[in-house]
Amino acid sequence: MIEIQNLSKSFGHPVLCDVSLVVPMGCLYGLIGPGASGKSVLLKMITGLMRPDTGSVSVDGQNVQALTDIELASFRLKFGMLFQNNALFDFMTVADNIAFPLRRMLEVPEAEIRQRVEERLRAVSLGGFGERAPSGLSGGQKKRVGVARATVTRAPIIFYDEPAAGLDPVTSQKIFDLLRDEQRRAKQTVIMVSSDIDRLLTVTDRIGMMYRGSLVFDGTTDEALHSEDARVKQFVHGLTEGPL
Amino acid sequence: MNGTAALALAPLTRARDALYDLAGTMGQMGIVAARIVLRLVHVDLDGRELLRNLYKMGVKSLPIVVVTALFTGAIMVIQAAPIVQRYGAQGLLGWGAGFGTLREIGPLLTALMISGRVGANNTAELGTMTVTEQIDALRALAIDPVAFLVVPRFIAIVATLFFSTLYADALALFGAAYAGDALIGVEPMTFYNGLVSGLLGIGDVMNGLVKSVIFGIMIGLSSCHFGLSVTGGAPGVGRAVNATVVTSAAGIFVVDYLVSFLLG
Amino acid sequence: MTDSAFEIERQDSGALAVVGRRAMSLAAAAREQYGVLVRTLYYVARGKMEPGMLAHQMYEIGNRSLFFLTVVMGFIGTILCLQAGIQTKRVVPDLSMLGASYLELLVRDLAASIVALMLATRVGAGIAAEIGSMVVTEQVDALRMCAADPIDYLVKPRFLASIVMTTALTIWSGGVAIVTGTITADVVFQVSPHTFWNLSLVHASDLLICIVKCLAYGAAIPIVSATSGLSTFGGSEGVGWATTRAVVNSSLAVIILNFLISSAGFFAFHGR
Numbered sequence: 001m002i003e004i005q006n007l008s009k010s011f012g013h014p015v016l017c018d019v020s021l022v023v024p025m026g027c028l029y030g031l032i033g034p035g036a037s038g039k040s041v042l043l044k045m046i047t048g049l050m051r052p053d054t055g056s057v058s059v060d061g062q063n064v065q066a067l068t069d070i071e072l073a074s075f076r077l078k079f080g081m082l083f084q085n086n087a088l089f090d091f092m093t094v095a096d097n098i099a100f101p102l103r104r105m106l107e108v109p110e111a112e113i114r115q116r117v118e119e120r121l122r123a124v125s126l127g128g129f130g131e132r133a134p135s136g137l138s139g140g141q142k143k144r145v146g147v148a149r150a151t152v153t154r155a156p157i158i159f160y161d162e163p164a165a166g167l168d169p170v171t172s173q174k175i176f177d178l179l180r181d182e183q184r185r186a187k188q189t190v191i192m193v194s195s196d197i198d199r200l201l202t203v204t205d206r207i208g209m210m211y212r213g214s215l216v217f218d219g220t221t222d223e224a225l226h227s228e229d230a231r232v233k234q235f236v237h238g239l240t241e242g243p244l
Numbered sequence: 245m246n247g248t249a250a251l252a253l254a255p256l257t258r259a260r261d262a263l264y265d266l267a268g269t270m271g272q273m274g275i276v277a278a279r280i281v282l283r284l285v286h287v288d289l290d291g292r293e294l295l296r297n298l299y300k301m302g303v304k305s306l307p308i309v310v311v312t313a314l315f316t317g318a319i320m321v322i323q324a325a326p327i328v329q330r331y332g333a334q335g336l337l338g339w340g341a342g343f344g345t346l347r348e349i350g351p352l353l354t355a356l357m358i359s360g361r362v363g364a365n366n367t368a369e370l371g372t373m374t375v376t377e378q379i380d381a382l383r384a385l386a387i388d389p390v391a392f393l394v395v396p397r398f399i400a401i402v403a404t405l406f407f408s409t410l411y412a413d414a415l416a417l418f419g420a421a422y423a424g425d426a427l428i429g430v431e432p433m434t435f436y437n438g439l440v441s442g443l444l445g446i447g448d449v450m451n452g453l454v455k456s457v458i459f460g461i462m463i464g465l466s467s468c469h470f471g472l473s474v475t476g477g478a479p480g481v482g483r484a485v486n487a488t489v490v491t492s493a494a495g496i497f498v499v500d501y502l503v504s505f506l507l508g
Numbered sequence: 509m510t511d512s513a514f515e516i517e518r519q520d521s522g523a524l525a526v527v528g529r530r531a532m533s534l535a536a537a538a539r540e541q542y543g544v545l546v547r548t549l550y551y552v553a554r555g556k557m558e559p560g561m562l563a564h565q566m567y568e569i570g571n572r573s574l575f576f577l578t579v580v581m582g583f584i585g586t587i588l589c590l591q592a593g594i595q596t597k598r599v600v601p602d603l604s605m606l607g608a609s610y611l612e613l614l615v616r617d618l619a620a621s622i623v624a625l626m627l628a629t630r631v632g633a634g635i636a637a638e639i640g641s642m643v644v645t646e647q648v649d650a651l652r653m654c655a656a657d658p659i660d661y662l663v664k665p666r667f668l669a670s671i672v673m674t675t676a677l678t679i680w681s682g683g684v685a686i687v688t689g690t691i692t693a694d695v696v697f698q699v700s701p702h703t704f705w706n707l708s709l710v711h712a713s714d715l716l717i718c719i720v721k722c723l724a725y726g727a728a729i730p731i732v733s734a735t736s737g738l739s740t741f742g743g744s745e746g747v748g749w750a751t752t753r754a755v756v757n758s759s760l761a762v763i764i765l766n767f768l769i770s771s772a773g774f775f776a777f778h779g780r
Contacts, residue, residue, distance in 0.1 A: 049649050073655040081653045087646035101654040104556075255574075262575045308756060315767045322770040323617050326778055327609065336599065343595045348587065353763075360629060360755035368748025427774065482637035485751045486630070493629045494576055501583040504590055 001025045002046060002157070002189065007055035015041050016052065017213040023191060023206070028183050030204035030221070031193045032235065034244060037210040039193045040084055043159050046191075047079055048072045059157070077105055080150035084161040084193075086142045088134040088149070094121075095130030098149045105153060120148035123178065139166040147175065151182060158183075160192045164199065172196060176203050197236060201225065209235060211244070269491060272473070273465045280398050280465075283391045289399075290392055297400035301362045305408060312357050313350075313412040317419025320344055325428050334430045338438020341420040346448045350413040352500060355459035358405055359492040363467040366397055367488040370471025371481035379472065394472070398464040405460030409453060455503050462495045537757075544735045545727075547659045548667050555660040565669035569631050570677060577681050580626055581619075585685030588618070589692040593699075603697050607704030610689055616714040616773075617721075619682035620674075621766050624725035627674060628758035632733040635666055636754030639737025640747040648738070658738060666730040674726030678718070717773040724769060728761045 002023040009016040016038045023029045031039050044050040046057050048064050057064045059078065067075055080101075088097050098117045102108045108116070121127050124144035134142060143166065150158055163179060164172035176196075180203040183190045194200040201207070207224040209217040209232055217224060217232045224236055234242030250257075283289075324340045327333075370393065373379055382389045417439065424430040470484040470491070593606055639662055642648050648658050693699040733754035740750040 044649070047653060049652060069657070073657070076653055076655055079653060081650070083646045083650060085646055087650040089647055089650070090645075100656075105655045259575055308760065311760060312763055315763050319617070319763075319767050319770055322767075322774050323613060325774060326612075329778065339595075339599070343591070348591055356625060356629070357756070357759060360759055361752060364633070364748070364752040364755055368745070368752060372745045372748060427771075479637075479641055479747075481745075482641055482747045482751055485748050486633045486637055489629045489633045489751075489755055490576060493626060494580055497580045497583045497587075501587050504587050 001060060002191075003058045004042070004046070005056050005058075007042070007045060007052045007057065009038075009041060009045070009050070009052050014213050016045075018055070019210070019213075019215045020055075021208055021215055021218045023189060025189050026187045027205045028180060028190045028192065028203060030200045030207045031191055031210065032195075032197060032200065032207060033210035034235070038213045039210055040161055042210070043081070043161060043191065043193065047076060047081065047159070077153070078155055078157050080153055080155040080158040082143075082146045082150040082158075082160045082163055084165070086134075086146040088142055088145055090134050092134075093130065094126070094132050094134060094137070094145050097134065097145060098152050101149065101153045116152055117148075120152050123151075123182075124148050125174070140168070140171055143167060144175070147179070154186065155188075156186075157189045158191075160190065160194075162193055162195070164194060164196055172199055176200070179203070197238060201236070207236075211235075269466075269469075273469045276394070276465055276469045276472075277461075279390050280395055280468075283388070283395045289395055293392065293396040294399060297397050298403060301358075301366075301397075301400050302404040302407060305358055305361055305404060306411075308357050308361055309354060309408045309412050310415060312353055313415035314419040316349060316353055316412075317341065317345065317416035317421075318423035320349065320416070321420045321423040321427060325424075328430070329428060334428075334434055335438050335441075337424050337428075337430050338421075338435040339441060339444060340438075341424070341435075342417065342439045342444045343448060345416045345420070346413055346444065346452045347504075348452075348500070350416055351409050351452045351455040351459060352496065354409045354412040355405060355456065355463065355496050356493060358401075358408060359459075359463045359467075359496065360489060362401055362404060363463045363492050364485045364489050366401070366464075366467040367471040367485050368481060370394075370397075370468060371474040371484045374472055374474045375477055375481060389472075394468045398461075398468060401464035401467070402457060402460035405456050405463065406453065409456035413449070413452060451503075451507055454507065455500060458499055458503060459496050462499055463492045466491045466495065540739070541731060541735050544659065544663065544738075545731050547657075548663050548731065551657070551660040551664045552668065555657075555664060558661070558665070561665040562669055565665045566673055568634070569627070569666075569669050570673040573627060573630055573673075573677060574680075576630060577623060577626055577677055578684050581622065581681040581684045582688045584618070584622055585688030586692045588613075588685070589689040590696065593693065593697045597697075603693075603699050604703055605706070605709075606693060606697065606699055607690075608706035608709040610693075610704070611686070611707060612709040612714060614682055614685055614689075615710050615718050617717075617766070617770065619685065620678045620718050620721035620725060621762065623678045623681050624674065624721070624729065624762045624766075625759055627670075627677070627725070628729050628762050629755055631670065632729050632754045632758035633751045635730055635733040636737040636740075636751045637747060639734055640740035640750040643738060643740045644743060644747055659734075663730065663734040666734065667727065670730040671723055671726035674729070675719070675722040678722050711777075713773065713777040717769060720773075721766065721769050724765045725762050728765055729758045732758045732761050 004019060004021050007016050007019045008014070019042065031042070033039055041050060045052055046059065046064065048067060051065060062075065064075070089100065092100070095117050098120055099113050102113050102116065117130065118127070121129055124147050126141060126144055126148070129141070134145065137145065143163065147160070147163060150160065160179060164175050167175065176199050179190070179192070182188065192200060192204065201221055201224070204221050206220055207217065208215055209224070211231055217227060217229060224232060227233055227236070230243050233239070234244050320341050321337070324337060328337050328340070379389045382392060421432045421435040424435050425432055467488045470488040474480045474484045476483070589606070589610060592610060593603060596603060596606060651658050651661055690701050690704050693704045694701060736750045736754035736757060740746045742749070
């Protein structure tokens, strides 16, 4: 379970303002909000990639800010992360990209690595792409390799930052369904950031909405759809008229 | 050709490719030079851009020039010290440090540091503008990018190099004088006498300054060329900066040799 | 480490504040470099080494700089000899010690320092650009998420490769400069190679200073440039700036180290 308490961060201008929320175990949590509202920063704080000015994050009872660099390395075994721009290592092949966390974090034998990489590639419909270089892939293909790399370690907590950005509607839906099926099957705790509200709401259990660094809504998907808060209503239903 | 022969000739092949690249780059820079000269002739110069670039390049490079010059002066004295002590030639320290600084080290090091700072910056700026299509936007607004962007920067770079070299020469000799005093007890007065004793003349100073102008032209041309010809997005900008810095550095030494040889 | 780049200092004006701020940011920069150096050394002792990474970096630094350095050092050898000869003739008509002084200067200072300045330019820019691009595309964050500390994975191989290759390239370049210097002395000043190749002034202490310089420069350049690369901010534009910072700071580091090592060498071996 992920507990966030009064998180604040400022880079000269405020980026996070006193954010508090709880993501229960096994929940598929959707994080939405207009651009630059602090969603990616929040994700990075949970994994310790960034430090807050005030507040704290604890994951399964462990306070993230209290961890040393060495402890952070083993802490991150709990996580798989898909970055907003994929962040594929452009100096390795697709297969090596996906295998990297297995080689680096876990002592998995080579034969098993190959097998798991192939399995992940097939799961994201990229079977046989192992020897390709990331620079030669389309945006959608890179995104899917990113998903494969994020899930290959079978970590219990996965963060997807814009998993379907730039994908056509059919592929988008396939990705969302795939991620939801994986989450149900492996009982993962997932936080998903996406601007594709309609599709996102079909897979989430809970929703959190951020606006200008503050958390303006935290509740179940149903509550989000029927919320009376003007900002939430406008964003969730994609209306042009409103406070946003 | 078979495998082993190809492998043995690989360094030669690489050298050949490098020479081709060099020739190509020289040619392209010549084209940029021609464009600049044409614009200069029509005096279609944006004064404000010129001033802005002079400030950005000249004034803001000053700290680096100062630090480099002072340390370099001291290093030269340290290197010359054993020789001076060996021959007891205290009076010649000023001459020794002087000719090295004025003719070679002053212009060379200043050019290298400015190339690293100003040249690379310039390429990064122009490169980013190219990649974000701002150059095309200028053209669409019927503003000639070469006249508006390149010429002021070019002039600013040459001017920066000239004045920086002058300043660096003075500072390096200053640093050398005090290092000489501190390290081997050569009085600053003795050092000064050695400088003006007649072994060094205004010709040595001019030699260095002519070099600095030519270095400036070199750095200006290469940084503008590589900046404007960036392809491949953001990584391309990084590559272009890399290319500028390397080409300028190599070019500076080649030009230095030629000028030393010609001016004797 | 990414956070510090975003801290905005209070904009007090006034001369003392400006100087103070400069000094403080210089001190902060020095502290950061030191931190990176310490962590790199830690990982040299304890970290994992990717197979082939070290060799790849050594190739990048060494082979790719070879042509460039050979050309530059060739010219330097000639220029150095030319200038030394011209000036010496003004004072003393006998050029028999030209070679001796030339070799002494080359070994004690010039070979290592000039190679280092050239590498600071080429290798420094390259490392900063590579690492900077990776920061901007979040690959460095991705490395951290996969328990690969960027200092261990990215900086360490470049650090080791640079130390080795700087030394190797200095030896090679020294050789090239000696060759061109000898030719110049013969052609321009009619000093025979036999007279020129006078090693009487080159002592063991000079060789020691040369090696120390190679190691110091070889260590400094990747640390300084990698620090610039890792502190890239401002999106893809920031990569260009990081490269610039890396080249300037690496060059400055070489010059300052030169001064420190030369001074130390002078006091150790020549006394006062």
